Amino acid sequence: xxxxxxxxxxxxxxxxxxxxxxxxxxxxxxxxxxxxxxxxxxxxxxxxxxxxxxxxxxxxxxxxxxxxxxxxxxxxxxxxxxxxxxxxxxxxxxxxxxxxxxxxxxxxxxxxxxxxxxxxxxxxxxxxxxxxxxxxxxxxxxxxxxxxxxxxxxxxxxxxxxxxxxxxxxxxxxxxxxxxxxxxxxxxxxxxxxxxxxxxxxxxxxxxxxxxxxxxxxxxxxxxxxxxxxxxxxxxxxxxxxxxxxxxxxxxxxxxxxxxxxxxxxxxxxxxxxxxxxxxxxxxxxxxx
Amino acid sequence: xxxxxxxxxxxxxxxxxxxxxxxxxxxxxxxxxxxxxxxxxxxxxxxxxxxxxxxxxxxxxxxxxxxxxxxxxxxxxxxxxxxxxxxxxxxxxxxxxxxxxxxxxxxxxxxxxxxxxxxxxxxxxxxxxxxxxxxxxxxx
Numbered sequence: 001x002x003x004x005x006x007x008x009x010x011x012x013x014x015x016x017x018x019x020x021x022x023x024x025x026x027x028x029x030x031x032x033x034x035x036x037x038x039x040x041x042x043x044x045x046x047x048x049x050x051x052x053x054x055x056x057x058x059x060x061x062x063x064x065x066x067x068x069x070x071x072x073x074x075x076x077x078x079x080x081x082x083x084x085x086x087x088x089x090x091x092x093x094x095x096x097x098x099x100x101x102x103x104x105x106x107x108x109x110x111x112x113x114x115x116x117x118x119x120x121x122x123x124x125x126x127x128x129x130x131x132x133x134x135x136x137x138x139x140x141x142x143x144x145x146x147x148x149x150x151x152x153x154x155x156x157x158x159x160x161x162x163x164x165x166x167x168x169x170x171x172x173x174x175x176x177x178x179x180x181x182x183x184x185x186x187x188x189x190x191x192x193x194x195x196x197x198x199x200x201x202x203x204x205x206x207x208x209x210x211x212x213x214x215x216x217x218x219x220x221x222x223x224x225x226x227x228x229x230x231x232x233x234x235x236x237x238x239x240x241x242x243x244x245x246x247x248x249x250x251x252x253x254x255x256x257x258x259x260x261x262x263x264x265x266x267x268x269x270x271x272x273x274x275x276x277x278x279x280x281x282x283x284x285x286x287x288x289x
Numbered sequence: 290x291x292x293x294x295x296x297x298x299x300x301x302x303x304x305x306x307x308x309x310x311x312x313x314x315x316x317x318x319x320x321x322x323x324x325x326x327x328x329x330x331x332x333x334x335x336x337x338x339x340x341x342x343x344x345x346x347x348x349x350x351x352x353x354x355x356x357x358x359x360x361x362x363x364x365x366x367x368x369x370x371x372x373x374x375x376x377x378x379x380x381x382x383x384x385x386x387x388x389x390x391x392x393x394x395x396x397x398x399x400x401x402x403x404x405x406x407x408x409x410x411x412x413x414x415x416x417x418x419x420x421x422x423x424x425x426x427x428x429x
Contacts, residue, residue, distance in 0.1 A: 148321070237403070
């Protein structure tokens with residue numbers, strides 16, 4: 001009986017997940033993110049990051065709108081990409097790709113998250129500043145490669161926002177583009193196919209200002225970006241290298257292996273589900289602090 | 290199909306190709322050494338242009354300056370866990386990390402939390418009244 005009630009619900013949920021054009025929505029959000037990002041970059045100055053970011057909000061005509069548009073479209077890009085990835089795995093479409101192509105597509109996910117993350121850091125408010133130094137210290141905790149990787153990706157302590165800005169603007173975008181090149185050559189999406197989403201994002205940016213938390217006296221708790229809350233909590237108990245490199249790396253490795261054939265795929269999917277449950281629980285604990 | 294005999298010419302051509310790869314690889318060594326070197330930072334002196342009463346403190350961007358009967362001292366505001374900027378809880382007399390909640394006392398000694406090391410302390414010199422006015426010089 002219970003199964004009979006739940007079955008239509010499961011079918012609707014499955015259809016919603018698989019039939020929705022998450023990939024197209026993700027790409028349109030990316031278009032908007034890139035366009036609004038280019039506008040923001042024309043006024044943003046990495047030598048005085050917080051002053052520059054807050055000037056966008058407080059002084060520049062429509063600066064708040066463009067920053068919000070960049071923020072929300074980037075968030076949507078990530079959310080839709082993750083939904084797209086989930087739908088692909090459930091639909092078993094990944095089995096149609098060869099391992100190399102699937103590997104590149106999986107690598108594009110952490111790259112896109114790094115793109116989003118560096119956006120938070122460039123804001124240089126309390127959240128951004130803390131997120132930046134944490135990322136730098138986690139990278140430095142990697143044995144042998146830490147120093148080189150840090151000087152390539154972040155180097156905030158030594159260089160300020162210079163390198164992280166270059167990577168946000170070009171580096172990570174280039175890596176993402178290389179990873180998705182073959183995929184995007186085959187799937188073309190135009191703005192007109194998702195005009196509702198486009199108008200919705202613009203309307204959201206007009207109504208809701210993107211977050212900004214100035215550093216101030218008596219700030220005793222900083223909550224990281226939503227997608228890093230679980231990591232923030234884990235860093236309380238586990239060494240930075242294990243929490244910040246090995247733990248997320250496990251998910252990436254499991255996603256890569258999910259593209260292989262049975263029985264590797266089954267084990268990987270189980271690991272992904274367990275990982276997500278753990279991470280979600282940690283995020284809830286962090287959010288409640 | 291017969292295999293081509295391994296002649297001196299083939300050996301030399303192959304060796305020359307390998308040698309070029311090795312030479313290219315060797316060039317990476319000075320590059321990594323160059324990039325990996327960190328020149329020591331020049332000490333930076335920060336002037337605090339005010340007299341802090343005994344029992345008081347001043348919160349600057351990089352340090353907190355405390356003044357007690359025994360003298361003045363400054364501790365870093367950079368958490369030894371992952372580098373977040375600490376804030377001073379005046380009521381409890383503790384420095385608290387807003388990211389992962391490590392706690393340190395006014396002397397910079399770790400009390401609790403994921404940080405394992407104490408906070409660095411900086412040298413403080415008290416400026417007597419002169420042309421620069423009264424205050425403190427903190428060497429970072």
